[in-house]
Amino acid sequence: MTGWVGRSLPRIEDPALLRGEAAFTADLAIGARAVRFLRSPVAAGRIAALRPPPDMPPGALFVTAADLPEAGPIRPMLHRFDYRAVEQPVLPRERVHFAGQPVAALVAPTAEMAEDLLDEAVFEVEAEEAVVDLDAALRPGAPLVHAVAPGNVAVEGALRQPGVEAAFAQAHRVVEFAFRSGRQNATPMETRGGLAAFDRATGRVRLTASCQMPHALRSGIAEVLGMPEADLQVVAPHVGGGFGQKMALFPEYPVLVWLARRHRGSFAWIEDRNENLTASAHSRDQRHALRAAFDAEGRLLALEAEILANVGAFSTWPVTCGVEPLMAFAEYPGPYKVPAYAARARGVLTNTCTMAPYRGVSRPVITFGIERLMDRAAAALGMDRIAIRRRNLVDSFPYRTATGMTLDEASYVEALDAAAALADIPGFRARQQAARADGRLLGLGVSVFNERTGYGTPAFAARGMGIVPGYEVVDIAMTPTGEVEARIGASPHGQGLATALSQIIADRLGMQPGQVRIVAGDTDRTPYGWGTFASRSAVIGGGACQLAADRLAERLRAAAAKVLQTTPAQVTLRDGQAFGANDASLPLAELARLAHWRSDLFEGFSLAETAAYDPGGTFSNACHVAEVEVDPETGGVRILRYLVVEDAGRIINPMIADGQVRGGIAQGIANALFEEVVYAADGTCLTGTLADYVVPSCAEVPEIELHHMETISPATVTGAKGLGEGGAIGAPAAICNAVSDALAHLGVDVAEFPATPPRIRALVRAAEASIEARP
Amino acid sequence: MKVAFTVNGAPREAEVEPRRTLADMLREECGLTGTHLGCEHGVCGACTVLLDGAPVRACLMFGVQAEGAAIRTVEGLAAPDGTLNALQRAFQAHHGLQCGFCTPGFLMLATWLLERPDKLDEDTMRHVLSSNICRCTGYQGILASVRAAAQELGRWAG
Structure with a gap:
């Protein structure tokens, strides 16, 4: 071991990106025939006419469902929770289900020409009544988005533990909280896009795509098109962010692959920002109602949650439309001891863009719910807000939750206490009072949460998923010149995974990280694996790398023992050399050369190994504290201070870990205060540009103070826990608690986020009106 | 239309449609794909380049407007041997x-x-x-x- 793990090693990914030499999908697509999609302008309707432009120039193509008779639907499965198997046609024949749904593809030599031609295509649709929001979809007699889902409910989970009624009956206080979470778009800086290139020599297609799960995408496309999977290669080159949005099998990709096969050429679709904002995938459009029973000491006796998630028009492949409602259902209690739990979660279909997982999935929503509930309970019980949390946090491990998950070692109470101390709450209260005297409104908010990370197949299987992701496989080998190549199924898209994994491997083999090459994002060159999502790659990919490297180390020790005339147990690997018993040593490069070229000395020796890793999962945790100033005249919120105490177990590369937390918080701030996808009543998406969908800049995102705890997880081989999502999870609750605190004297309580200036103004106006109306 | 300009100090000529953006011209005609397109409507700034010394959104200018201009892109920052600045x-x-x-x-x-x-x-x-x-x-x-x-x-x- 040479201690690379734990160091803020500069990222090996950076130089090519900084020189502008790293290739993203669009960079590779130049010269391919351009594909643009004709998209439905209406949210619901019957297709009356669909015809190509009257004057199609040579080389132009117009592709509709009629051209793809062999293409099956995209139909993800869930074998539980009353799941209705909604299916999405690659291109629709009869009806459209949301504004933005691709209806036809138009191919031309350039994207400009394709867009010109699209204007001339004939698409007539008899518009039907669209159901856009939860109320409209659940109204008795509402039009059905899909006949297969009566009442527009696609998935439903319900649980009522014994003891819930009794707990409410004996409660000292029942606290309720109903709220709404606005719809968000993950908004990676690079939009989706794909280049499908036919290789005439082999008959294979290479799909280069901006995606997070290349192997699964390959499987999904092969299934939909009924083609041999071996005839398709999927490559994820440099990917400009994903955050969950790029996990799904979108209909555009099978169309590209079909075009390449049918027309024996190269076809590229590069999504524009309008398509990304309206027709890729959305998230977090939910409404929850909570009831909680507390005893006189502030002990939570029971929690009841009613969860409604607008899942859009279709079910996202492979995770299904159950992903958001069922995560809220399973994980609502979070880090708290909840002796009795009842919940009902429904995924509701509407004529809007389909939902997909987005950083944290439902956790930002449930954390908002339970953390706002804690503040309300503290007020109702006259308790301190930190004290009520401390009283209820899980403090002995392992802890089995109401929904059967096992919480491993964590630092829920310790992180809360540390954050509260760092925040200097008494000092803040004094400043708050002083500011109030000057007419300035300051507020402080806290959120505590845990984050389920690094979970393998058991967790996904428990959800009843038809396709069960979870494991990762790593193929590792040493080249004759002594570098190590690790081929991984995980597929990074900005996380710096290659750097982090090279640190793990270098430690196990006594090498420099620079001697390690990570091969990722190519189904031809990597073993089948699930990709990068759900805060899993450092834990599961990292665990598999560690196991594979240990096996390779055994082989190296055995080979070195032969050369050094000692036993493998006597051999240590360090500083790029194998050392024997009496300090005799051999450079690993020399050993590698011998192993490959003089294998006769080693009885057919090889320096290749494979390892798989499939852990049960672990829980990171954190406490966020936000200090804000609210301008009651404009409704604007300024974040004055943002503090995090984070525990993600063993940190592999602190710089990268901090970057994940900070980036997550920026997206959580966006979720708390700025970003919202808005639909008109007829199902037209009103936020189709970045001028309408407000992504915060560095003027809105403050410096973030980060403090780490390291509770080494016994649940993972590296001791590391994932942390990719936590920042996004904790921020909406902390900020909205702070906003509510700033406005508490008016009786304002934030129950809808993002807490945009118009919403805060409306709350302030209503509060002032009700104060004036008092006798 | 024919446009003449310099990119990262080197003289270039390109034949572009008048409606083609500066960003597309740099990426497709000049092969300089380091300039990225994030929104193509001037908000995100991923396509920022320097034109006669001033930052511009390359998605909001036409290529033909670069006639006679000195353009600098990300590819011009590192030394020719790749050494970062x-x-x-x-x-x-x-x-x-x-x-x-x-x-x-x-x-x-x-x-x-x-x-x-x-x-x-x-x-x-x-x-x-x-x-x-x-x-x-x-x-x-x-x-x-x-x-x-x-x-x-x-x-x-x-």
């Missing part, structure tokens, strides 16, 4: 990038900041860099990188 080194040292898609735009905007006659201060830096969007870093790494580069180059006020 001070700003690029600072981005690597201070984690100023994650996925790297917005990075060329931030680098060009920061290059302009560092070359202005006035030394750079915190408020100006934050104000100018708020022109561009990054989705990964939360900006702290970007600000730290530009601050560090300014300090190294003797361009930091204070």
Whole structure:
């Protein structure tokens, strides 16, 4: 071991990106025939006419469902929770289900020409009544988005533990909280896009795509098109962010692959920002109602949650439309001891863009719910807000939750206490009072949460998923010149995974990280694996790398023992050399050369190994504290201070870990205060540009103070826990608690986020009106 | 239409449709794909390049408007052998990038900041860099990188 793990090693990914030499999908697509999609302008309707432009120039193509008779639907499965198997046609024949749904593809030599031609295509649709929001979809007699889902409910989970009624009956206080979470778009800086290139020599297609799960995408496309999977290669080159949005099998990709096969050429679709904002995938459009029973000491006796998630028009492949409602259902209690739990979660279909997982999935929503509930309970019980949390946090491990998950070692109470101390709450209260005297409104908010990370197949299987992701496989080998190549199924898209994994491997083999090459994002060159999502790659990919490297180390020790005339147990690997018993040593490069070229000395020796890793999962945790100033005249919120105490177990590369937390918080701030996808009543998406969908800049995102705890997880081989999502999870609750605190004297309580200036103004106006109306 | 300009000091000519954007011309006619397109409507700033010394959104200009101009792109920052310049080194040292898609735009905007006659201060830096969007870093790494580069180059006020 040479201690690379734990160091803020500069990222090996950076130089090519900084020189502008790293290739993203669009960079590779130049010269391919351009594909643009004709998209439905209406949210619901019957297709009356669909015809190509009257004057199609040579080389132009117009592709509709009629051209793809062999293409099956995209139909993800869930074998539980009353799941209705909604299916999405690659291109629709009869009806459209949301504004933005691709209806036809138009191919031309350039994207400009394709867009010109699209204007001339004939698409007539008899518009039907669209159901856009939860109320409209659940109204008795509402039009059905899909006949297969009566009442527009696609998935439903319900649980009522014994003891819930009794707990409410004996409660000292029942606290309720109903709220709404606005719809968000993950908004990676690079939009989706794909280049499908036919290789005439082999008959294979290479799909280069901006995606997070290349192997699964390959499987999904092969299934939909009924083609041999071996005839398709999927490559994820440099990917400009994903955050969950790029996990799904979108209909555009099978169309590209079909075009390449049918027309024996190269076809590229590069999504524009309008398509990304309206027709890729959305998230977090939910409404929850909570009831909680507390005893006189502030002990939570029971929690009841009613969860409604607008899942859009279709079910996202492979995770299904159950992903958001069922995560809220399973994980609502979070880090708290909840002796009795009842919940009902429904995924509701509407004529809007389909939902997909987005950083944290439902956790930002449930954390908002339970953390706002804690503040309300503290007020109702006259308790301190930190004290009520401390009283209820899980403090002995392992802890089995109401929904059967096992919480491993964590630092829920310790992180809360540390954050509260760092925040200097008494000092803040004094400043708050002083500011109030000057007419300035300051507020402080806290959120505590845990984050389920690094979970393998058991967790996904428990959800009843038809396709069960979870494991990762790593193929590792040493080249004759002594570098190590690790081929991984995980597929990074900005996380710096290659750097982090090279640190793990270098430690196990006594090498420099620079001697390690990570091969990722190519189904031809990597073993089948699930990709990068759900805060899993450092834990599961990292665990598999560690196991594979240990096996390779055994082989190296055995080979070195032969050369050094000692036993493998006597051999240590360090500083790029194998050392024997009496300090005799051999450079690993020399050993590698011998192993490959003089294998006769080693009885057919090889320096290749494979390892798989499939852990049960672990829980990171954190406490966020936000200090804000609210301008009651404009409704604007300024974040004055943002503090995090984070525990993600063993940190592999602190710089990268901090970057994940900070980036997550920026997206959580966006979720708390700025970003919202808005639909008109007829199902037209009103936020189709970045001028309408407000992504915060560095003027809105403050410096973030980060403090780490390291509770080494016994649940993972590296001791590391994932942390990719936590920042996004904790921020909406902390900020909205702070906003509510700033406005508490008016009786304002934030129950809808993002807490945009118009919403805060409306709350302030209503509060002032009700104060004036008092006798 | 034929357009003549220089990119990163080298004279170039391109035959472009009048409606083709500067960004598309740089990417497709000149093969300079380091300039990225994040929104194509002037909000995100990923396509920022320097045109006659000033930062512009390459998606909001036509290629033909570059006639006679001196354009600088991200490809011109490092030495010909690939050695990173001070700003690029600072981005690597201070984690100023994650996925790297917005990075060329931030680098060009920061290059302009560092070359202005006035030394750079915190408020100006934050104000100018708020022109561009990054989705990964939360900006702290970007600000730290530009601050560090300014300090190294003797361009930091204070």
